[in-house]
Structures are given as C-alpha cells and as structure tokens.
Amino acid sequence: MSGFLTALAIMAALAILLGAILGFASVRFRVEADPLVDKIDAILPQTQCGQCSFPGCRPYAEAIAGGEADINQCPPGGEDGIRKLAELLGVDFKPFDEGAIEVKPKSVALIDETTCIGCTLCIQACPVDAIVGAAKQMHTIIASECTGCELCLPPCPVDCIQMVPVGTTVANWKWSYPVIPIKAVKA
Amino acid sequence: MSALFRFHGGIHPPEFKALSNGTPIATPPLPARFAVPLSQHLGNPAKACVALGERVLAGQRIGDADGRISAAVHAPTSGVVSAIGPHAVAHPSGLLQDCIVIDSDGLDNWCAPSPLPNWQDAGDDEIRTFLRDMGVVGQGGAVFPTSLKLGVNTLEQLIVNGAECEPFISCDDRLMRERAGEIVDGIRIAAQLMRPRTVLIGIEDNKPEAITAMRAACAGSGFEVVAIPTLYPSGGAKQLIRILTGKKVPHGVRATDMGVQCFNVGTLYSLKRAMMDGEPVISRILTLSGDLARPGNIEARIGTPFAHLLAWAGIQPDSEGVIMGGPMMGFDLPSLEAGVSKASNCLIAKSRALFPPRPPALPCIRCGECASVCPAELQPMDLYWFAKAKDLGRAQEADLFDCIECGACSYVCPSQLPLVDFYKFAKDEIWAAERDKKAADRARMRHDFRQLRLERDKAEKAQRLAARATPAPASSAAPDPDKAAAIRAAMARAAEKKAEDSHAPAKTPLSDDAKRAAIEAAMTRAAANKAARESAVSTAAAPGDEAKRAAIEAAMARAAARKAAQGAAAGAEAGATPVAMPASPSQPKPAIDDAKRAAIEAAMARAAARKAEQGVEVGAASAAMPSQAKPAIDDAKRAAIEAAMARAAAKKAERDAAQKGDN
Numbered sequence: 006m007s008g009f010l011t012a013l014a015i016m017a018a019l020a021i022l023l024g025a026i027l028g029f030a031s032v033r034f035r036v037e038a039d040p041l042v043d044k045i046d047a048i049l050p051q052t053q054c055g056q057c058s059f060p061g062c063r064p065y066a067e068a069i070a071g072g073e074a075d076i077n078q079c080p081p082g083g084e085d086g087i088r089k090l091a092e093l094l095g096v097d098f099k100p101f102d103e104g105a106i107e108v109k110p111k112s113v114a115l116i117d118e119t120t121c122i123g124c125t126l127c128i129q130a131c132p133v134d135a136i137v138g139a140a141k142q143m144h145t146i147i148a149s150e151c152t153g154c155e156l157c158l159p160p161c162p163v164d165c166i167q168m169v170p171v172g173t174t175v176a177n178w179k180w181s182y183p184v185i186p187i188k189a190v191k192a
Numbered sequence: 193m194s195a196l197f198r199f200h201g202g203i204h205p206p207e208f209k210a211l212s213n214g215t216p217i218a219t220p221p222l223p224a225r226f227a228v229p230l231s232q233h234l235g236n237p238a239k240a241c242v243a244l245g246e247r248v249l250a251g252q253r254i255g256d257a258d259g260r261i262s263a264a265v266h267a268p269t270s271g272v273v274s275a276i277g278p279h280a281v282a283h284p285s286g287l288l289q290d291c292i293v294i295d296s297d298g299l300d301n302w303c304a305p306s307p308l309p310n311w312q313d314a315g316d317d318e319i320r321t322f323l324r325d326m327g328v329v330g331q332g333g334a335v336f337p338t339s340l341k342l343g344v345n346t347l348e349q350l351i352v353n354g355a356e357c358e359p360f361i362s363c364d365d366r367l368m369r370e371r372a373g374e375i376v377d378g379i380r381i382a383a384q385l386m387r388p389r390t391v392l393i394g395i396e397d398n399k400p401e402a403i404t405a406m407r408a409a410c411a412g413s414g415f416e417v418v419a420i421p422t423l424y425p426s427g428g429a430k431q432l433i434r435i436l437t438g439k440k441v442p443h444g445v446r447a448t449d450m451g452v453q454c455f456n457v458g459t460l461y462s463l464k465r466a467m468m469d470g471e472p473v474i475s476r477i478l479t480l481s482g483d484l485a486r487p488g489n490i491e492a493r494i495g496t497p498f499a500h501l502l503a504w505a506g507i508q509p510d511s512e513g514v515i516m517g518g519p520m521m522g523f524d525l526p527s528l529e530a531g532v533s534k535a536s537n538c539l540i541a542k543s544r545a546l547f548p549p550r551p552p553a554l555p556c557i558r559c560g561e562c563a564s565v566c567p568a569e570l571q572p573m574d575l576y577w578f579a580k581a582k583d584l585g586r587a588q589e590a591d592l593f594d595c596i597e598c599g600a601c602s603y604v605c606p607s608q609l610p611l612v613d614f615y616k617f618a619k620d621e622i623w624a625a626e627r628d629k630k631a632a633d634r635a636r637m638r639h640d641f642r643q644l645r646l647e648r649d650k651a652e653k654a655q656r657l658a659a660r661a662t663p664a665p666a667s668s669a670a671p672d673p674d675k676a677a678a679i680r681a682a683m684a685r686a687a688e689k690k691a692e693d694s695h696a697p698a699k700t701p702l703s704d705d706a707k708r709a710a711i712e713a714a715m716t717r718a719a720a721n722k723a724a725r726e727s728a729v730s731t732a733a734a735p736g737d738e739a740k741r742a743a744i745e746a747a748m749a750r751a752a753a754r755k756a757a758q759g760a761a762a763g764a765e766a767g768a769t770p771v772a773m774p775a776s777p778s779q780p781k782p783a784i785d786d787a788k789r790a791a792i793e794a795a796m797a798r799a800a801a802r803k804a805e806q807g808v809e810v811g812a813a814s815a816a817m818p819s820q821a822k823p824a825i826d827d828a829k830r831a832a833i834e835a836a837m838a839r840a841a842a843k844k845a846e847r848d849a850a851q852k853g854d855n
Contacts, residue, residue, distance in 0.1 A: 050628070051635035061639065133638040152635045175231070177627070178285040179620035182582075183613035185553040 041070045048089045052081045053132035054154030061132065069094070077101050080108055081153070112168040113151040114158070118143050120165035127157035127166060197438040199431045201565040202423040203600045205359050205520065207398060208546075212481040213362035215488040217370055220504045222300060226268050226495030227291045227531035228254065229281045233329040234336045235261030240292055246273045249303035251472050254292050257324045263337045264327045266472040267294055268493035270301040282498070282516050282533055286526030294495065305470030312384060316343060319385065326466035327473045327534070332427070332456030333517070335535045338463060341453060342385050348451035349437050350388035352379055352460065354395040354402065355420060355427035358518030361538040363477040364457050366489040368395070368402035371461060372409035378460030379415055381467055386453060391415040392436045393457075398422045424520065425598040429454040431567050443594055458537075478536055483511040483543035495531035498539060502528065511541040519547070520599040554607040562601035562611060568594045572601040576611050579618035584625070587618045595619075 045066035052062070057078040059065040068074035069090070076090040077099045084100065091098045101108075116127070116136075123141040135151045138144030146166075157166050171177075231237035238255030248254060248267040255265035274295045278288035308314060308322050323339040330336045332353055352375075356364040368375060383391055393410070395403050397419040407417045420426055420435050430441045433452050441447050447454060458477060465471045478492040478501070485506025492501060502514065515522040517538055525539075540546075562572035570591055578587035595615050602611045 046636070049632075051632040051639065053635065053639050062636070132642065133635050134642050135638070150634065150638060152631075173285070173287060175281070175283050175285060175287050175289050177624065178283075178287055179624055180284075180613065180616040182617050183610050185610070 039067075039070055042066050044093055045069050045090065048082070048086060048093065049079060050081045050086065050152075052152040052154045054081060054152070054156060056080050075099060083108055109168075110170045112153045112170045113148045114146050114153070114155070114166050115148075115169045116144050116146055117165040117167070118145060120163050122163055122165075124162055126160035126162065130156045130160045132156060195438075196418070196420060197435055199426070199434040199567050200569045201567045201600060202425065202431075203565050203603055204422070205424055205603060207422075208360045208481065209362050209365070209398065211360065212479050212487045212489060213365050213399075217366050217477060217489045217491050219491050220496075220501060222269055222296055222298070222493065223496050223500040224296055224298075225274070225497070226271075226294045226296065226493065227279045227281075227497060227529070228265055228268060228294065228495035229279075229531060229533050230255050230265060230290045230292065231281075232265060232327075232335060232494070232533040232535065233263045234334060235259065235263075237290060238262060238265045240276050240290070242267075242273050242276075242292065244273055244276060247271070247297075248273060248294060249301050251305070251474060252303045253325065253472070254294075257337075261337060261340065262324070263329050263339070264325045264472070265292070265494070266327055266474045267292075268474045268495045269294065269296050270299050271296040280527035280530040282525060282530045282536060284523040284526070291495075291531065307470030308467050311381065311467050316385075323463070323466065325472075328459070328462050328466050329473070329534050330456060331458035331462065331476060331534060331537070332429075333521070333535065333537070335533075338455075338459055341448075341455070342382065346451070347386045347388035347448075347453055348390070349433075349453075350379075350383055350386060350391045351429075351432055351436055351452060351454040352391065352393040352415075352457060353427060353429065353432055353454055354393055354399075354406065354457045355432055356399070357396060357422070357424045357427035358520050358538075359424075360481045360540050361479050361518050362481075363479045363489050363537050365399045365402050367461060367477050368399070368457055369405045372402075372405040374464050375406070375457050375461050376409040376413060376415065377468060378462075378464035379455075380413070381463055382455060382460060383415075388453070393417045394420050394426070394432050394436050396420055396422045396426060424600065425567055425596070428567060428596050428598060430596070443591055473534060476532070476534060476536070478532060479538040480505040481538065482515075482540035482546055483508045484541050492532045492536070494533060497529055497531055498525060499528040501532070502539065502541060507541050508543065511543050512547075513542045515540040515542060520603065521597060550610075551608045553609050556607055556609060559606060561604045561606065565600040565604050567598060567600060568596055570595060572611055575618070576609065576614050579614040582618075582621070584618055584622050588622060592618055592622070 042063070043066075046063050049062040049066055055061065057065045057074065059068055059074065065074060065079065069076060076094065076096065077087050079086055080101070082090075087100070088098055121138075121143050123138060123143060125138065125140050125144070127144060128136045128138055132154060133150055133152055135147045136144050136157065137147060153168065153171075155168060158168070230240060236258040239258045240254065241256045242248060242252075242254045247270070249270045250267055252267045253264050254267045254273070257264045271294045273292060275291075275293035277290060279291035279293060280286075281289040281291065283289065308319070311319060311322075314322075319342065320339040323342070324337060328338040330338060330341070354364055354368055356362070379391060379393070391414070393406055393415060395406065395417065397403070403417060403419050410417055418436060420432075425431055426435055429447065433439055433441060433447055433454060437452060439450050439452060441450060441452075462473045462476070466473065473494070475491050475493045477489055479487075479489050480501060481487045484502070485508065487505065490501065490505075498514065498516075507514075514525045514528060515538075516525050516536055517523065519540060522538070522540070556573060556576065558573060560573065562576075563570070566572050568591075572595075574590050575587055575592055575595065578584070578590060579592075592615060595612075597612050597615060599612050602609065602613075605611060
C-alpha cells in the first residue's frame with residue numbers, strides 16, 4: 006500500500022514540477038507575433054494592390070492565418086503563389102475563381118509627363134512611395150520600385166498614367182525549359 | 193617541377209585544334225561599320241559618353257564604367273558615331289542590347305596612348321581606376337573586370353591559365369606562341385601587384401609549341417611553365433587550381449580566400465598592353481574555325497560584325513549556323529550582325545559533318561556515367577531529375593550552382609539528354625525567383641515605412657492641433673461679436689443664393705462637402721472684412737502711395753479670383769460632358785467609370801474654389817480701403833457659388849450614372 010502511495014506522491018510531485026516549468030516557459034518565452042502570418046506574408050508578392058479585397062498584403066496574410074480568407078485571392082501571386090500557400094498551410098490547391106480575376110503580365114506604371122498636372126493624387130495613392138513629384142510639379146514613377154498594383158490609375162484626374170508591361174531584356178531573360186521532341190514510332 | 197594533381201572526372205572530346213592553329217594570327221580588313229556593345233563585361237553596362245554624330249579616334253573612350261563592377265569600352269577605329277541604341281549582340285536570347293555603332297572613316301587614326309609608366313609606384317586605387325578605364329576584363333570567358341581581381345596582395349600562388357581545353361579553340365595557343373614576351377610582361381605586372389609566392393603557368397600538353405615559347409620567355413623570371421595532361425575541362429579555374437596546387441575550392445569559397453588567383457593569358461596580354469603601351473582593349477584574338485575555307489586565328493577589333501569576319505574567312509554555303517565559344521560551352525549565335533565582344537574567343541561555322549544532329553533524347557537509364565565525369569563532383573542525374581520536375585529548392589540543395597556548365601555530362605550521356613540545358617533553366621529560374629523575392633522584400637519595407645510615416649504625420653498633426661487649441665481660450669476668451677454676426681449673415685446670404693441659383697439641389701439636402709465649403713467661404717469673407725476694417729483704421733493716416741499699392745493688390749486679387757472661378761466653371765462643364773454621352777445600360781462598368789470621373793472633377797472644382805478663397809483672403813488682407821476690398825469679396829462669392837454649382841452638377845451626373853448602371 007505504501008509503495009502505491011509513494012508512487013502516487015512521486016507522480017504528483019513530478020506533475021507539479023513539470024507543470025510549473027511549462028507555465029514558466031509559456032510566460033518567459035512567449036512568441037509575440039503570429040509566426041504564421043509572417044510566413045504567409047513572405048509568400049505574398051507585396052504588390053499591396055488590394056485585389057484580394059484586403060488593404061495590403063499583410064492584412065490578407067492575417068486574414069488567411071485567421072481562416073477568414075481563401076488562399077486563391079491574390080492575382081499577382083499567380084497560381085504559383087497559391088501552390089506555395091497551399092503547401093505552407095497544408096491545404097489543397099485551389100484555382101482562381103472562374104472569371105474572378107485576370108492574371109496580367111508584370112507591368113509598371115508610366116506617367117505621361119506632358120499630360121500630368123501635378124495634382125499629387127497618385128503620390129498619395131501609391132502604397133510603396135514609388136512616385137516622386139510635388140504639387141504643380143511633374144510626377145514620375147520610380148520604375149524599379151513600382152509593384153504594378155494599378156492603385157494610381159483611378160485617382161488620376163487627367164488619365165495620364167498607363168501600365169507598361171515589363172519586357173524581356175538580356176538582364177531578366179531566362180533559358181526556357183528544355184523541350185525534347187517526341188517522334189511517333191511505328192509499332 | 194611540382195607534382196600534378198588530378199581533378200575528378202573529365203573527358204577527352206576530339207580536339208579539332210589543328211584546323212586553326214597552324215597559321216599565324218592574321219589581321220582582316222576593317223569593316224565599314226562597327227557595333228560596340230556597352231555591356232561586354234560582368235556587372236553594370238558602361239554608360240555611353242559620346243554623342244550621336246561625334247567623331248571618334250581609335251582607342252578613344254566611348255563608354256564610361258558605371259559603378260564598381262563595370263568596365264569602360266573604347267572606339268575600335270576612327271570614324272563617326274552613327275547610332276547609340278539597341279543592336280544585335282552575341283547573346284543566346286537574340287535580344288537586342290545597347291551598342292554604339294561607329295561608321296569607320298577608313299583612316300584608323302589613333303588617339304594618343306595613355307600608359308601608366310610609373311605603375312610600380314602607383315597605389316592600388318590608381319591602378320584599379322586605370323584598368324577599369326582601359327576596359328581590361330577577364331578574357332577566359334567570364335569577362336569579370338580585372339581591376340577587381342588585382343586588389344589582393346597576399347597570394348600564395350598566381351595561376352596563369354593557358355590550358356585552353358575546349359575543342360576547336362586555339363586563340364590562346366597562337367597568342368602564347370607569337371606574343372609570349374608580352375604575356376610574361378603582363379604576368380610580371382600582376383605578380384608585382386599581388387606578390388604571390390609562386391607563379392604557375394598551366395598549359396595543356398597538346399600545345400608543345402606554346403609551352404616551348406612560354407618557357408623561353410619565362411627564362412630567368414622564376415615563373416614556372418607546367419605542362420598539364422590534356423583533359424577537358426582542365427581550363428576551368430577551379431579545375432586548373434586543383435591540377436596545379438592540389439587545392440580544392442569548396443562550395444561558397446572564393447579561390448582568393450585560399451590564396452590562389454587565376455588569370456587567363458589573354459587577360460594578362462591586354463593588361464600589359466594597357467599598362468605599358470597605353471592601348472585600351474579594342475581588339476582580341478579570335479579563332480575562326482569549322483566549316484570555313486580559311487580557318488585560323490585573327491586579331492579582331494571589338495565591334496566587328498561576325499558576318500564580316502566569317503565572309504572574310506570564306507564561310508561555306510553548306511554551313512548551318514555559327515557557334516560562339518567552343519562546341520561544349522558555346523551557344524548558337526542568333527544573329528551574325530552582332531559585333532565581336534571581349535568575350536568572343538571563337539566562332540565555329542557548323543556543318544553537318546562536324547556537328548551531326550543530336551539523336552533524339554531517351555529516358556535516363558541511371559547509368560551514372562555523368563557523375564563519373566563531372567569535374568565539380570556533383571550528381572548530374574539528381575540535378576537533372578530535380579530540374580526536370582522544377583523542384584528548384586532540392587536542385588539548389590544538390591549544389592546546382594557549383595555546376596560550371598562544362599557539358600561533360602551531356603557529352604557522355606548514352607540517352608543523349610540535354611542535361612546542361614536543364615541546369616541552365618533551373619539556374620535562371622532560381623535567379624528570377626531570387627530577384628522577385630528581393631523586389632517583394634523591398635516593396636514590403638517601403639510599404640511598412642509608408643504606413644509608419646502616415647501614422648507619424650497623423651500623430652504630429654494631432655499634437656499640433658492640440659497645442660493650438662490649448663492656449664486659444666486664454667487669448668480670445670470673449671469672442672468678437674462683430675465677427676460672429678458677420679459669419680452668420682454671410683452664411684445666411686450664401687444659403688439664400690444657393691437656394692436661388694441651384695434649382696436641382698434645392699430639393700435634395702446639400703452634401704456635407706458643399707456645406708463645409710460654404711461655411712469656409714463665409715468664414716473667409718468675414719475674415720477679409722475684418723482685415724479690411726483693421727487695415728482701414730491703421731492706414732487712415734497714410735494715404736497716397738499706400739492706397740495706390742493696396743488698390744493694385746486688390747485688383748490683382750480680383751483677377752486671381754476671376755481666373756479661379758473660370759477654372760471652376762470649366763471643371764463643371766467637363767464634369768457634365770461625360771454623362772451627356774449615352775452610357776450603354778448593358779455595361780455597368782463605363783457608367784461607374786463616368787461616375788468616378790465626375791466625382792474627381794467635382795473634387796477638382798472644390799479645390800479650385802478653395803484656392804480662389806485663399807487668394808481672396810491674401811488679397812483682402814493686404815487691401816487698404818474697404819471700398820476696394822468689397823468687389824474682391826463679391827468675386828469670391830461668385831467663385832464659391834460657381835464651385836457649388838459645379839459640385840451639384842457633378843453630384844447629379846453621378847446619381848444619373850449610378851442609376852444607369854443599376855439599369
């Protein structure tokens with residue numbers, strides 16, 4: 006009987022001790038931010054375009070992490086982005102809703118500088134500060150920083166901004182996937 | 193003679209060197225037109241520093257180095273700059289790249305040479321700048337700016353690469369045979385700058401004449417010429433270092449960190465020409481081989497179109513395309529209009545006999561032959577599987593980037609798989625993903641900063657407002673009864689006017705914006721009245737010139753207000769126009785766009801009205817006599833009214849458009 010009691014006492018003491026350690030660790034080593042949001046945010050293309058109906062990439066990442074949004078709402082990320090999100094979250098790949106979005110080639114905005122009236126509205130709309138200019142001064146886009154989100158198009162009162170697709174140059178040209186021609190052989 | 197080491201793998205492809213190495217280096221006639229690429233080196237392309245139509249002399253700098261990793265380019269002959277812009281270049285993509293096109297005047301006049309005679313005493317920086325401006329880059333294939341490689345001065349071994357292992361190519365062979373003295377001078381310069389303990393010159397033993405010539409030129413210098421066994425790819429930098437020193441350069445480590453630096457003989461030759469003779473890199477030795485009537489080596493000016501050289505060497509009518517570089521690592525030239533660059537070491541005209549079509553690829557049979565010949569000790573079959581499956585992460589984990597693309601695996605593959613094409617594809621995909629990732633990170637940073645800035649501005653503004661609000665009650669405890677009355681009166685007037693003038697908004701309540709604008713306008717008027725009263729009191733004693741000036745200023749204010757009013761009216765008209773156009777009811781989108789545009793124009797009208805008010809405020813404040821200030825106020829009123837009308841029209845248009853959209 007006493008052996009049984011001793012065992013019980015030891016187990017109880019262990020449980021209290023380990024519980025205390027765990028409790029201490031949960032307070033001491035608390036992770037402030039949700040690491041999942043960061044991981045999702047790292048996959049998103051950071052165009053900050055709002056096409057997902059959230060005001061930016063991070064809010065969308067938070068919505069995905071919170072289970073409020075689907076993973077197929079980011080057109081700039083493309084199907085590749087959906088695939089990566091599916092892999093990260095351990096869910097099935099989900100294609101874009103039919104007709105919901107059109108995947109466009111990567112473009113940057115271009116301001117027609119002869120038409121620009123210097124109203125600064127596009128500067129206020131740009132989520133990445135990629136437009137330089139001042140009131141009544143001509144504006145221009147820093148092409149290397151432009152994410153192609155198109156958020157500067159609607160506010161322009163004179164419609165002087167257009168999206169120009171980024172063409173292939175020697176600098177960003179890629180070797181294509183090798184295609185091995187297959188010849189039909191008579192059986 | 194030190195003991196030699198062996199690198200892993202390697203192959204013995206047929207050499208075909210005898211085709212071109214028997215004749216001395218020739219100088220073909222200059223073409224009428226040169227196309228000098230601005231990007232002939234690793235790093236940033238050079239920046240053109242000549243204007244269109246400018247006369248240039250041979251050796252004149254026409255492109256400045258841009259940034260640290262870059263090199264200058266020079267005019268290959270005298271003539272006129274006839275174009276600066278996209279032109280065909282020697283690149284597998286066939287894409288155009290910026291070139292400077294020079295129409296030769298046929299005189300080939302040179303500019304004065306600018307050597308660095310006291311290079312022994314010159315500082316590191318001076319030498320680097322000099323070499324960069326002379327356009328000296330590595331001619332072994334990577335075209336890395338030489339100026340960046342000379343910075344190290346604690347070197348154990350300086351390796352001179354004369355291996356030239358690839359079939360067909362014999363330009364280094366001829367250079368060593370004919371100009372060994374100048375190469376050794378170049379080695380002396382490099383050795384002086386880098387102070388290596390030993391200098392080893394590695395030459396494959398299939399070039400006995402070159403070995404003899406180099407040994408003779410090196411006599412008494414302490415440099416050691418080492419004949420190495422012929423084995424492809426012994427000319428790869430890491431492979432040659434392994435053969436001569438026994439050192440294996442591990443993944444992610446530069447040879448320099450292990451006390452070894454490697455230079456091609458062609459690079460050292462151009463180094464000598466630049467330093468001692470003041471001649472920038474405007475030519476290089478180029479092998480013309482393959483299906484030609486007169487194969488051989490030539491000293492080709494940079495920018496000479498390939499077509500010109502091939503025609504001179506007698507390209508055969510049955511040739512099928514031209515390879516730049518060797519058959520193992522070179523690529524098919526998409527255009528023969530491109531000019532010779534500092535990387536062009538060989539042109540091979542393909543014929544069916546020399547280059548029979550590759551048999552169709554079959555599935556990998558996992559024989560492991562590729563792994564046994566890989567000089568980088570990789571597992572090419574794994575890399576192939578990963579690249580084929582686009583599993584780029586695992587390809588990278590399998591040290592894909594240690595692959596030197598020598599082509600030994602493709603050469604031995606019994607299934608004739610184009611293995612290197614897969615590796616090139618995978619590498620480019622990884623680079624592209626890396627670029628995208630960097631761009632995304634930068635965008636995230638910029639977005640976060642913008643959010644932070646907006647928050648900060650908001651907080652600062654709130655603080656300012658709070659600071660202004662606190663002392664206010666103390667100073668103006670008793671509100672000005674006159675002012676308050678004036679404001680009320682003005683508001684009443686404005687409301688009346690609006691009710692009269694605008695029939696449509698009379699039925700609908702005024703929008704917040706319109707109300708706010710009206711209040712603001714009234715307040716401005718009141719302020720102007722008060723200012724006018726005050727100034728009338730203060731300037732009553734000083735009439736004459738003061739009064740005249742004030743009158744002029746008031747007139748100017750009036751003019752400004754009128755102009756603003758016109759602007760507002762124009763805005764209103766423009767706002768009305770798009771709605772007048774029939775919007776198809778089946779398409780809701782354009783209607784929405786119209787509404788948006790109308791809203792924007794209303795906003796512009798508002799802004800114009802506000803501006804007009806401000807103008808009046810300034811003008812009225814400086815006006816001396818109340819009688820002069822009054823018409824200005826009337827103008828302001830008219831402007832405000834007109835702006836309000838414009839707003840109303842825009843609002844209506846918006847509503848109409850929305851209705852149409854709903855329909």
